[in-house]
Amino acid sequence: MTVATRHRxxxxxxxxxxxxxxxxxxxxxxxxxxxxxxxxxxxxAYKHSRKLLRSLPTEGPRVVMGPGENAGAVSVGGGLACAxxxxxxxxxxxxxxxxGAATGVGGILRDVFAxxxxxxxxxxSLRFGEVERSARSRYxxxxxxxxIGHYGNSIGVATVGGEIYFEDAYEQNCLVNAMCLGLIEExxxxxxxxxxxxxxxxxFGARTGRDGIGGASVLASAELDELDAGKRPTVQIGxxxxxxxxxxxxxxxxxxxxxxxxxxxxxxxxxxxxxxMASKGEVxxxxxxxxxxxxxxxxxxxxxxISESQERMLCVVEPHRVAEVVAACEKWLVNATAIGExxxxxRLRVFDDGALAGDMPVTALVDECPLYDLEPVAPAxxxxxxxxxxxxxxxxxxxxxxxxxxxxxxxxxxxxxEQYDCLVGSRTVRRPEQxxxxxxxxxxxxxxxxxxxxxxxxxxxxxxxxxRGAVEAVLECSANLACVGAEPLGLTNCLNFGNPEKPxxxxxxxxxxxxxxxxxxxxxxxxxxxxxxxYNEAGAGPIFPTPVVGLVGELPKAARSGRLGFxxxxxxxxxxxxxxxxxxxxxxxxxxxxxxxxxxELPQADLGELRTLHAAVRQGVRxxxxxxxxxxxxGGLAVALAECCLAGALGARVDLAALRPAGExxxxxxxxxxxVVSGDAQSLRAFGGAAVVIGEVGxxxxxxxxxxxxxxxxxxxxxxxxxxxxxx
Amino acid sequence: xxxxxVRFPGSCDEVDALxxxxxVGEAELLWYADHDLRGADAVIVPGGFSYGDYLRVGAIAxxxxxxxxxxxxxxxxxxxLGICNGFQVLCEAGLLPGAxxxxxxxxxxxxxxxxxxxxxxxxxxxxxxxxxxxSIPVKHTTGRYWAPDPVLDELEAGGxxxxxxxxxxxxxxxxxxxxxxxxxxxNVVGLMPHPEHAVDPLTGSVDGLLxxxxxxxxxxxxxx
Numbered sequence: 001m002t003v004a005t006r007h008r009x010x011x012x013x014x015x016x017x018x019x020x021x022x023x024x025x026x027x028x029x030x031x032x033x034x035x036x037x038x039x040x041x042x043x044x045a046y047k048h049s050r051k052l053l054r055s056l057p058t059e060g061p062r063v064v065m066g067p068g069e070n071a072g073a074v075s076v077g078g079g080l081a082c083a084x085x086x087x088x089x090x091x092x093x094x095x096x097x098x099x100g101a102a103t104g105v106g107g108i109l110r111d112v113f114a115x116x117x118x119x120x121x122x123x124x125s126l127r128f129g130e131v132e133r134s135a136r137s138r139y140x141x142x143x144x145x146x147x148i149g150h151y152g153n154s155i156g157v158a159t160v161g162g163e164i165y166f167e168d169a170y171e172q173n174c175l176v177n178a179m180c181l182g183l184i185e186e187x188x189x190x191x192x193x194x195x196x197x198x199x200x201x202x203x204f205g206a207r208t209g210r211d212g213i214g215g216a217s218v219l220a221s222a223e224l225d226e227l228d229a230g231k232r233p234t235v236q237i238g239x240x241x242x243x244x245x246x247x248x249x250x251x252x253x254x255x256x257x258x259x260x261x262x263x264x265x266x267x268x269x270x271x272x273x274x275x276x277m278a279s280k281g282e283v284x285x286x287x288x289x290x291x292x293x294x295x296x297x298x299x300x301x302x303x304x305x306i307s308e309s310q311e312r313m314l315c316v317v318e319p320h321r322v323a324e325v326v327a328a329c330e331k332w333l334v335n336a337t338a339i340g341e342x343x344x345x346x347r348l349r350v351f352d353d354g355a356l357a358g359d360m361p362v363t364a365l366v367d368e369c370p371l372y373d374l375e376p377v378a379p380a381x382x383x384x385x386x387x388x389x390x391x392x393x394x395x396x397x398x399x400x401x402x403x404x405x406x407x408x409x410x411x412x413x414x415x416x417x418e419q420y421d422c423l424v425g426s427r428t429v430r431r432p433e434q435x436x437x438x439x440x441x442x443x444x445x446x447x448x449x450x451x452x453x454x455x456x457x458x459x460x461x462x463x464x465x466x467x468r469g470a471v472e473a474v475l476e477c478s479a480n481l482a483c484v485g486a487e488p489l490g491l492t493n494c495l496n497f498g499n500p501e502k503p504x505x506x507x508x509x510x511x512x513x514x515x516x517x518x519x520x521x522x523x524x525x526x527x528x529x530x531x532x533x534x535y536n537e538a539g540a541g542p543i544f545p546t547p548v549v550g551l552v553g554e555l556p557k558a559a560r561s562g563r564l565g566f567x568x569x570x571x572x573x574x575x576x577x578x579x580x581x582x583x584x585x586x587x588x589x590x591x592x593x594x595x596x597x598x599x600x601e602l603p604q605a606d607l608g609e610l611r612t613l614h615a616a617v618r619q620g621v622r623x624x625x626x627x628x629x630x631x632x633x634x635g636g637l638a639v640a641l642a643e644c645c646l647a648g649a650l651g652a653r654v655d656l657a658a659l660r661p662a663g664e665x666x667x668x669x670x671x672x673x674x675x676v677v678s679g680d681a682q683s684l685r686a687f688g689g690a691a692v693v694i695g696e697v698g699x700x701x702x703x704x705x706x707x708x709x710x711x712x713x714x715x716x717x718x719x720x721x722x723x724x725x726x727x728x
Numbered sequence: 729x730x731x732x733x734v735r736f737p738g739s740c741d742e743v744d745a746l747x748x749x750x751x752v753g754e755a756e757l758l759w760y761a762d763h764d765l766r767g768a769d770a771v772i773v774p775g776g777f778s779y780g781d782y783l784r785v786g787a788i789a790x791x792x793x794x795x796x797x798x799x800x801x802x803x804x805x806x807x808x809l810g811i812c813n814g815f816q817v818l819c820e821a822g823l824l825p826g827a828x829x830x831x832x833x834x835x836x837x838x839x840x841x842x843x844x845x846x847x848x849x850x851x852x853x854x855x856x857x858x859x860x861x862x863s864i865p866v867k868h869t870t871g872r873y874w875a876p877d878p879v880l881d882e883l884e885a886g887g888x889x890x891x892x893x894x895x896x897x898x899x900x901x902x903x904x905x906x907x908x909x910x911x912x913x914x915n916v917v918g919l920m921p922h923p924e925h926a927v928d929p930l931t932g933s934v935d936g937l938l939x940x941x942x943x944x945x946x947x948x949x950x951x952x
Contacts, residue, residue, distance in 0.1 A: 149836050153867070154777040156740025241738050241780025333737055419836050421867045423925045423932070426744045441930055448930070558930055 006030075010037035016370060023364035031350055031358035034302040036365065038268035039275055042534055045369035048500040049532045052374070052513045060526035062489050064186055068280075070114040070264060071182070072528025073189060074490040076554050078443050081186040082451055083117035086125070086179035086494045086550040088533035092235045093147075093176040097140045101147035101176045102238035103310050108180040109157065110264035113247050114313065116190040116254045117182025120425055121440055122152045123455045124162035124178050125494070125548045129171030131408050131726050133388070137166065140174050142727060147238075148178070149419040154240035155247065158428055159420035160438035163456060166408045169384055169463070172538035177494045177531075179455055179550040183442060190254055192263040193280035194316045197344045199260055201274070201285055202322065204329050204336035205246045205312035209295030212236035212269070212308025242311040249332035250313055258317065258325050265312040271305045273314045274340075275348050279366035284345035290353040291339040301352040316342060376510045377503035382599035384463055384541065389595025397638065397667055398708040402718045404589055404635045404668065405642060411722025412646075429561050433647060436483035436631055441558040450558035452486030454551050457496075458634065459544030461670075463598040464587035466508045470515030470547050471605055475672040477551035478523055479631035482614040483675065484562040485621035486553035491520060493530040493549050498542025500534050508545035509534075516547060522607035523614075525551070544598070555622065562621035564630040565647025571627055571678040571697040573644075573652055575637070575659060576620075576690050578613045580606035583661065583669030589635045590668040603671035610673055616687060617675050625683035632674040638667040638704065640676045642715050645702050651712050654695030655705040667707060729753035729947050731940075732768030734798065734814070736760040736789045740776030741924060745811065748924035752940040760792040769947040770807040770851070771798055773814030775867075775922060785828065785870045786816030795821060805950065807851035807943050808916045812868055815908070815918030824909055824918045825883060826875035831868070832901030838867040840932065842894030843907050843921050847887045850914040851946035852939045862891075862935035864921040866899050866907075871920040873902035873909070880904055886912065891919050915946075 007017040010033065020028055020036050028036060038044060046053065058066045064081050065073035071085040089104025105122060112119045126144060129137035141164070152159045157180070194201070212235065253259050261281065263273045270287065278285040289304040299307075317325050322338060329336035343349070348365060350358035391403055404410050417432040429450055430439035437454040454477045462469030478488055493516060498505040520527055536543040555561060566573070582603040585591050591598075620626040628648065632640040637656070645652055659666055677684070677691070684691050703709045731749040735742045735757045742757060749755035749772065756766055765771060778789035789795065795817070802808045802823050810818035818824045831837060843864050845856040856862075875883065880903055883889050891908035898905045900920070908919025923936030 146835070153836055154738075154740075154780065156776055239780070241777065241782065244738050244740075244777070244780075418838055421740075421836070421838050423838065423865055423867060423922070424740050424744065426747060426925065426928070426931055429930055 007033060007037065011041060012037050016040060019370060023361060023368055029358065031302045031305060032360055034306050035271045035358060035360060038271050038306055039365040040369040043267050044272050046532055047369055048372050048374065048534060049495065050371050052510060055513060055517045056527040057517065057520050058527055060524065063526050063528055065115065065189055065528065067529045069191055070111040072490060072492060073115065074528060074552065075186055076442065076451060077449060079186055080442060081184050081189060082181055082552055083112050083115045083184060084179065084181040084492055084550065084552055085111050085529045086177055086492045086548060087111065087531040088494050088496060089176045089178065090173065090496060090533050090536055093144055094174050096235040097143035098147035099235050099237050101144040102151040103236045104176050104178045105148055105151040106238045106240065106243050106310050107266050108178045109155065109243065110266065112180045112182035113250050114262050114264040116188050117184035118251060119157045119180050119182045120427055121181045121438065121453065122157055122159045122178060123453060123550065124148055125455050125457060126164045127170040127175035127459065127546060128166050130166050130168055134171060137171060138727060144176055145416045145419055151238055151240045153421045155244045156424050158422050158424050160422050160428055160440065161432060161453065161455060164413060164416060165459065167460060167544055168387055169544045172540055173536040173543050175496050175546060177548045179492065181453060181552060190262050192261055192277050194261050194277040194283050194285060194342050195281045196260055196318065197283065197342055198319065199342045200317045200319055200322050200338045201287065201340035201342065202315050202317050202325060202336055203292060203312060203339045204334055206239065206242050206309055207293045207295045207335065208304055208307045208309045210299065210303060210307065213303055213306055236308050236310050238310050245332045245334050246311050246313060249329055249334045252328055253325060258321050260316040260318060262313060262315045265314060267308060269307045275362055275365045277314065278348055278362045282346065284343035284347045284362060285340055286343055286349045286351065287340035288351040288354065291337055293335055293337055301350060301357045305350060374500055374506035374510055375503050376507035378507050379504045382597040383504055384598055386595050386597040387592050390593040398710055400590065400668060401638050401642060401708060401710065403593055404639050405715060406718040406722040407589060407593060408723055409589055410635050410639060412719050414720065415724040415727055429558050430484060435562055435564050436480040437486065439484050439561040448558045450555050450561060452481050452484045452553045452555060454480035455548060457546050457548035459546040460592065460598045461587040461602060462512055462547060463544040464600055465602040466511035466545055467515040468602040468604065470512040471519040472672050473547055473549040474516060474519035474523065475605060475610060476633060477549050478614050481551060481553040482617040483564065483621065483629040483631055484555065485560055485618055486555040487618060488523060488525045488551055488553045490528045491525050491549060491551050492528060493547055495532045496536055496543060496546040496548060497534050498537040505542055512545055512547045519607060523611050560622055560624060562626065562629045564644060565628055566644050566650040566652060566678050566697040567627040567648060569650065569698040572681045572684055572693055573654055573676065573678050573695045573697060574684050574691040574693045576617060576675045576677055576687055578606060578609045578673035580609055581671060581673035583636055583665055583671040585665060585669055588668060588670040605672045613673065616690060620687065625686060626677045626679045628678045630676045632676060634670065636668040636670055642702055644676050645712050646716055646719055650697050651699035651701045652695055652697050653699060653703040656694055658692050729944050730768050731755040731770045731772060732758040732765050733772045733774055734758045734760065734794055736778035736792055738776055738778045738780050739774055741922065742774040742776065745772050745774040745924040748927045748940055751927055751937065752944050758794055760794050763793050763797055765797050765801055770943045771801060773798065773810040773817050775812035775814060778813055778817065786813060786820040789817045790821040799823065802916045805913065805915050807946050809852050809939065810918035811922055811924065812920055815920060816870065818916060818918045823916050824911055825879055826873055826909060828870050829872040829874050830870050831872055836869040837899050838865065839899055840865045841899055841921065842897045843891050844894055846889045846892050847910065849887055850890055850910045850917050852917040852942050853890060854945050855938050855942040861894060863933040864923055864926045864936050865932065866921050868920055871900040873906040875903065883909060888912065890917050
């Protein structure tokens with residue numbers, strides 16, 4: 001094959017190739033072409049999304065590190081910052097779910113400790129095909145969950161939350177998004193900009209092998225036609241023990257002020273880490289690939305540059321401190337090797353045992369990739385076939401509620417979260433299924449404030465209405481935080497979409513980003529980082545458009561963290577809702593059970609009103625006025641009431657006559673803007689007309705007058721068994 | 729009173745154990761490569777995945793330099809507690825009887841479980857009352873306690889079963905619901921549940937504190 005056509009194999013268009021030749025002022029050689037193909041891949045260059053992402057608000061008084069670094073960070077008081085980010089590992093997980101998910105966790109952990117923060121929590125957002133019907137989806141789920149647990153448990157970072165949805169649209173393209181939070185003293189945050197001409201570039205961590213070669217360009221930037229075993233070698237293999245040593249070693253090096261800059265090696269390996277460091281520092285970097293410790297002796301120069309072997313970090317060190325750095329690495333049983341130096345050339349130069357093997361302008365690699373405009377066209381009909389109906393014909397409210405609780409999307413996640421260590425680190429104040437958001441204590445006694453975190457993104461609702469669906473993802477996280485008493489500080493997102501070169505996908509992406517931007521502005525929540533995963537489609541069509549939102553907030557008193565379960569007999573149950581709350585069947589779990597395709601407008605949220613509503617719930621929880629708080633989401637009000645009963649192991653009797661709309665839309669309809677709360681009658685009066693008292697906690701049944709009456713043990717059996725029974 | 733907490737490469741719960749120990753006295757981390765217990769009056773071998781749990785859980789850690797000192801300390805009557813991976817290490821080192829096998833589910837399991845105190849005649853349970861129910865989390869893949877039946881009979885007869893899972897709460901298929909055992913002298917105890925994750929009402933129960941309080945008394949008695 002000639003170089004003249006090789007660029008197409010590597011995912012570059014003819015015009016992109018011509019542009020590279022212009023910048024190089026000659027034809028690139030094989031090493032250079034490999035480097036360019038990765039730096040100019042969708043995964044690294046965001047060429048179909050960067051223009052859109054500019055519309056997201058990124059500034060706020062608490063932002064201490066915005067987008068562009070390994071992770072964003074917000075100030076959380078007491079001189080501490082929380083660094084966090086969510087990232088996808090979708091394509092590798094579709095090919096090899098255990099290692100794909102495990103290395104997804106490993107990658108996001110490195111992003112967080114690359115800025116100097118000690119990781120304290122992991123969350124995961126997962127999407128698979130219908131596990132009731134698809135053996136392949138059951139396999140992907142089981143192996144992905146095992147992989148997440150394997151990595152997170154072994155490295156000793158608590159997995160505190162997450163979400164899982166099952167839809168046919170993810171049958172061929174599962175989604176595995178992992179989020180990590182870390183803590184660091186604000187003034188100790190480290191950036192990745194290389195600096196200091198003559199300083200040493202040092203690679204530490206695992207040896208470099210052929211695993212993951214071309215992962216970013218081959219797997220992450222093109223459609224997966226089908227389960228392609230031939231692509232399996234491009235999936236990286238994770239070693240959490242190596243990463244544990246790397247984590248402790250990196251934090252010690254930073255603690256001792258031995259590093260000028262630090263960067264993790266993720267997608268595109270040495271290529272992107274060195275180019276990004278040089279670009280940010282406005283310097284050049286020389287690397288000699290023969291100095292890189294290898295797993296396989298005969299690796300080509302280009303292979304060493306693009307390998308995605310895991311558990312590696314790149315740092316810049318002043319020459320007189322190299323010996324100290326190497327000694328600290330040895331203490332942690334970590335390899336460290338000087339492989340290059342910082343130059344003033346603003347070029348990335350690759351040497352192979354001293355001989356120049358590649359020489360590229362850094363700006364061309366990092367900044368000159370063409371950015372494309374999308375050409376959005378709204379579809380006239382649903383892009384997705386209707387799901388298989390589970391409820392056929394009219395059903396009474398009891399039957400419907402039990403069917404919803406048992407459905408894979410709403411059933412208990414205990415099967416999954418018990419495979420994760422949610423306790424290590426001794427910060428976990430609210431464990432999974434105890435509250436709407438995870439809560440982690442920070443700070444020393446007696447102050448003991450806390451962080452709260454939630455991750456959410458309901459693809460079916462975004463498929464119906466990309467703008468409002470994306471708005472809802474932000475609102476849902478904000479509502480989750482309100483229920484534990486937390487105020488949002490910053491947001492990270494992962495945009496999982498199909499092929500953006502197709503007009504309907506472009507429409508989904510454009511509208512969803514507009515929704516995220518508007519919701520974040522209305523709630524004054526800055527976006528401090530994120531990730532984009534496109535081309536999630538295969539022969540059967542695209543995935544549901546799935547913008548996954550991760551939201552981090554704070555609460556002043558950890559001991560006052562809210563819970564979702566009813567707390568004591570005799571407490572008054574109320575619904576606190578916005579005037580604009582208008583639950584409807586469109587895009588709901590009930591519509592799915594009835595076999596309705598996801599299509600049509602969602603209820604409009606009044607963002608200003610919801611901001612006030614969330615603040616009121618937050619204050620109620622903080623003040624101790626609400627003994628439980630739970631937002632009404634998937635499955636509607638009836639499911640929310642059932643979940644409050646299940647989490648508290650208590651019944652309740654309620655009458656919904658004072659609420660609107662009536663009937664099925666009220667019981668099972670979905671739309672943002674309502675909470676189920678409980679407390680004593682006097683405390684609830686403080687909410688005025690926003691809180692409508694509907695009944696009382698007590699007994700062993702959930703009774704909704706004139707609709708249903710079901711023993712809590714029956715609710716529990718449906719909820720507990722829905723997912724677990726498919727998998728054990 | 730000082731409690732030393734061993735740190736191997738791959739330990740995960742050593743800081744949790746350190747902080748739990750600091751609730752009852754002084755505490756310090758002990759580096760795996762040092763032949764030095766730094767004057768500790770009691771030693772905790774903590775949870776985690778020492779050396780990645782590669783080869784076999786606990787099998788590599790038991791050869792770490794610091795373990796020679798821990799063994800010497802244990803054989804001279806010093807109080808030693810192995811938690812989860814630490815329990816596995818102590819079994820590998822021959823300081824405790826039996827072995828830990830993969831859970832019957834073959835999966836990692838993290839869950840709050842009921843544990844009852846089966847023996848108060850150890851350095852780590854003196855403050856408990858016999859039969860006292862405790863709520864303590866487990867989190868492990870390899871926690872199914874096993875020993876040959878005659879050994880189990882002997883352990884039961886000799887009061888070496890220190891903790892049992894509450895009826896119906898055995899999370900891993902352990903023989904005779906055994907959650908923790910001691911050596912014959914009672915100074916060395918190992919258990920799969922994590923008492924260091926049950927010391928703060930904010931993050932769970934406080935039942936685990938009893939073990940840390942117990943060793944303070946035991947160490948004082950030794951010193952006297």
